[in-house]
Amino acid sequence: MAIVSKVKDKAEEKAAKVADPVAASMDVATQQMIARAQELGIDTVFDRAVQMKPCNIGTQGICCKNCSMGPCRLPLPKGGIEGEDTRKGLCGATANTIAARNFIRMIAGGASAHSDHGRSVAEVFMSAARKETDAYKIKDTTKLVAVAKELGVSTTVEVDGETRDRDLDEVALEVAKIAMNEWGKPEGELLYLKRAPQPLYEKWSKTGVKPRNIDREIVEIMHRTHMGVDQDYKNLIKQGTRAALADGWGGSMLATDLQDILFGTPYPLQSEANLGVMKEDHVNIVIHGHEPVLSEIIVAVSQRKDILEYAKSKGAKGIQLSGICCTANEILQRHGVPPAGTFLQQELAIITGACDAMVVDIQCIFQNLANVAKCFHTKLITTHPIAKMEQDNVLHIEFDEHHALEDAERIVKLAIDNFQNRGQEVMIPRQKATQIAGFGVESIQYHLGGTFRGTYYTLNDNIINGRIRGIAGVVGCNNARTRHNEAHIQVVKELIKNDVIVLTTGCNGIACAMEGLLTPESAMVYCGPGLREVCETVGIPPVLHLGSCVDNSRILLAATEVVKAGGLGKDICDLPAAGSAPEWMSEKAISIGHYFVASGVYTVFGVTLPTSGAPVFHNYLANELEKLYGGKWDLETDPIKHAQLMIAHIDKKRKELGIDKARDRVLMDMADRQKLEA
Numbered sequence: 301m302a303i304v305s306k307v308k309d310k311a312e313e314k315a316a317k318v319a320d321p322v323a324a325s326m327d328v329a330t331q332q333m334i335a336r337a338q339e340l341g342i343d344t345v346f347d348r349a350v351q352m353k354p355c356n357i358g359t360q361g362i363c364c365k366n367c368s369m370g371p372c373r374l375p376l377p378k379g380g381i382e383g384e385d386t387r388k389g390l391c392g393a394t395a396n397t398i399a400a401r402n403f404i405r406m407i408a409g410g411a412s413a414h415s416d417h418g419r420s421v422a423e424v425f426m427s428a429a430r431k432e433t434d435a436y437k438i439k440d441t442t443k444l445v446a447v448a449k450e451l452g453v454s455t456t457v458e459v460d461g462e463t464r465d466r467d468l469d470e471v472a473l474e475v476a477k478i479a480m481n482e483w484g485k486p487e488g489e490l491l492y493l494k495r496a497p498q499p500l501y502e503k504w505s506k507t508g509v510k511p512r513n514i515d516r517e518i519v520e521i522m523h524r525t526h527m528g529v530d531q532d533y534k535n536l537i538k539q540g541t542r543a544a545l546a547d548g549w550g551g552s553m554l555a556t557d558l559q560d561i562l563f564g565t566p567y568p569l570q571s572e573a574n575l576g577v578m579k580e581d582h583v584n585i586v587i588h589g590h591e592p593v594l595s596e597i598i599v600a601v602s603q604r605k606d607i608l609e610y611a612k613s614k615g616a617k618g619i620q621l622s623g624i625c626c627t628a629n630e631i632l633q634r635h636g637v638p639p640a641g642t643f644l645q646q647e648l649a650i651i652t653g654a655c656d657a658m659v660v661d662i663q664c665i666f667q668n669l670a671n672v673a674k675c676f677h678t679k680l681i682t683t684h685p686i687a688k689m690e691q692d693n694v695l696h697i698e699f700d701e702h703h704a705l706e707d708a709e710r711i712v713k714l715a716i717d718n719f720q721n722r723g724q725e726v727m728i729p730r731q732k733a734t735q736i737a738g739f740g741v742e743s744i745q746y747h748l749g750g751t752f753r754g755t756y757y758t759l760n761d762n763i764i765n766g767r768i769r770g771i772a773g774v775v776g777c778n779n780a781r782t783r784h785n786e787a788h789i790q791v792v793k794e795l796i797k798n799d800v801i802v803l804t805t806g807c808n809g810i811a812c813a814m815e816g817l818l819t820p821e822s823a824m825v826y827c828g829p830g831l832r833e834v835c836e837t838v839g840i841p842p843v844l845h846l847g848s849c850v851d852n853s854r855i856l857l858a859a860t861e862v863v864k865a866g867g868l869g870k871d872i873c874d875l876p877a878a879g880s881a882p883e884w885m886s887e888k889a890i891s892i893g894h895y896f897v898a899s900g901v902y903t904v905f906g907v908t909l910p911t912s913g914a915p916v917f918h919n920y921l922a923n924e925l926e927k928l929y930g931g932k933w934d935l936e937t938d939p940i941k942h943a944q945l946m947i948a949h950i951d952k953k954r955k956e957l958g959i960d961k962a963r964d965r966v967l968m969d970m971a972d973r974q975k976l977e978a
């Protein structure tokens with residue numbers, strides 16, 4: 301009995317431990333809301349991270365649970381491995397095999413998430429092309445024509461010996477069919493691979509990693525990692541590469557393209573970010589998840605006059621939409637709907653007490669939202685057939701493109717009706733920041749292209765002359781194991797301070813927005829002299845927000861445009877460029893990281909990598925892959941060192957290109973100028 305009560309005491313003691321708000325996040329609004337939750341006795345992810353430590357063996361990637369003889373755990377011996385690594389599981393699987401299997405299963409998880417999202421969009425696109433739905437129409441016909449060409453769909457037709465433009469509905473239908481086919485075609489290879497620079501495409505051909513279709517590569521990972529199949533870490537990661545490429549140059553890229561055609565290609569616009577965008581006197585609807593197919597319609601419905609009148613009739617001044625995670629980024633990019641926060645702030649949006657409805661679709665959604673919603677009047681609504689919650693306070697309104705308008709209306713009206721049910725406990729933090737978002741391959745071309753040449757001429761020119769030292773893609777999640785947003789912000793600030801222009805997506809984009817880094821004015825405060833000059837001249841922020849995580853495909857294409865514009869080598873790996881995910885947590889991030897590496901990008905992750913328990917496999921990722929694709933993995937938890945590693949790589953590439961001297965001149969120019977001023 302005594303033991304039992306002791307255990308109970310311990311459990312209680314553990315449960316009582318809560319997060320220190322300031323240690324948990326660098327963002328003041330977040331700190332306030334963590335404290336607020338604790339005051340109300342509601343636990344958040346920040347508290348749970350204090351209460352539960354991660355498994356040390358799992359973190360290192362060396363726990364195998366692929367059969368029921370295990371889980372087999374292969375911890376590194378204290379003091380490291382001297383001589384032969386004799387660790388093995390019951391079947392004999394080595395640490396390398398186990399870590400590689402786990403790693404590529406993460407790729408499979410991530411690639412499937414992005415690609416299944418893409419498939420859903422393709423299905424809606426198909427319905428729109430077939431005119432089966434009133435809710436969706438082709439919005440961006442210019443992009444339709446551009447994508448048609450990439451997919452080999454003819455946009456002209458011969459009539460009586462004359463070349464005419466083909467009917468766009470016909471083009472859309474054929475695009476839809478060919479796009480859908482990319483998920484499961486029986487032979488050939490993904491069509492978009494040819495969009496990559498020729499040398500990269502050839503590397504993929506030579507190493508045999510060109511994806512055949514999207515689904516197959518993911519299925520093959522599940523097969524190869526089943527007990528007793530592939531037992532060679534190099535061969536395992538080769539399949540990981542194939543699936544990751546099927547994500548970046550396949551599922552994600554198709555998602556982005558088809559979303560642009562359906563909902564419009566983003567162009568720069570102004571918005572705001574952080575919990576302070578929620579309004580006490582408005583109906584607050586927070587949209588969270590990743591697929592913008594339903595949220596697009598919710599945006600449209602909540603702007604309708606009759607709906608606004610209805611909201612007013614219930615005592616609200618209007619409807620304030622806001623977002624969390626990548627659905628937020630999607631509706632931000634296209635409509636300027638402000639994000640209420642990053643991944644780690646999802647519970648906090650409800651804890652404001654002012655969230656009348658939270659609408660979730662897929663991915664990055666905490667199951668604990670349901671428990672938090674129970675403490676408030678908030679209606680938590682799941683909308684996707686593949687993503688439900690077990691708690692009984694969750695409403696499921698299943699989205700279907702054929703009745704999307706009705707679904708959206710029902711959701712918005714539910715939120716409006718719920719406005720009157722708010723309790724006394726409303727507390728919305730005041731913090732919010734202005735941001736300019738909505739960049740993309742097309743708008744970068746507009747801002748940083750040449751006057752006479754429609755390419756990335758100005759960008760390249762400024763890289764060659766050294767004003768811009770290089771390009772960084774900084775992306776990815778938050779992770780409750782590190783201080784919220786701190787690494788994101790420090791890495792980005794260190795990069796722009798050193799004249800590296802940053803392309804951002806995902807939760808990094810939201811974090812940067814919250815910190816005010818997505819404004820042209822921030823260039824004056826945070827940038828080195830060269831990048832500042834470019835930002836001032838062109839009127840752009842030093843950090844360009846390219847959208848959600850599937851929009852990392854935009855970074856691949858932007859890099860390809862830079863290669864095409866000339867003067868900076870022949871392949872993505874020649875560019876003075878690097879990638880980073882300072883606070884990653886999801887399997888999607890591993891897939892993204894790996895397709896960046898396999899596309900020639902030096903990619904640094906923060907937090908941890910699930911490879912540290914298998915040094916040989918880790919070394920393969922960190923050093924050997926570079927020989928195949930020009931890109932490689934790295935891990936650095938210190939944000940400043942992390943950024944410095946990227947800068948060192950950028951400088952190495954500048955030297956290889958013979959443009960390192962140009963930067964010395966630029967710096968001398970500045971000194972000279974300062975001397976003159978003095």
Ligand code: NFS
Nearest residue numbers: 625626776777806807849
């Ligand atoms: Ni990307 Fe987007 Fe955020 Fe990470 Fe989740 S929202 S798809 S996975 S947490 S960046």
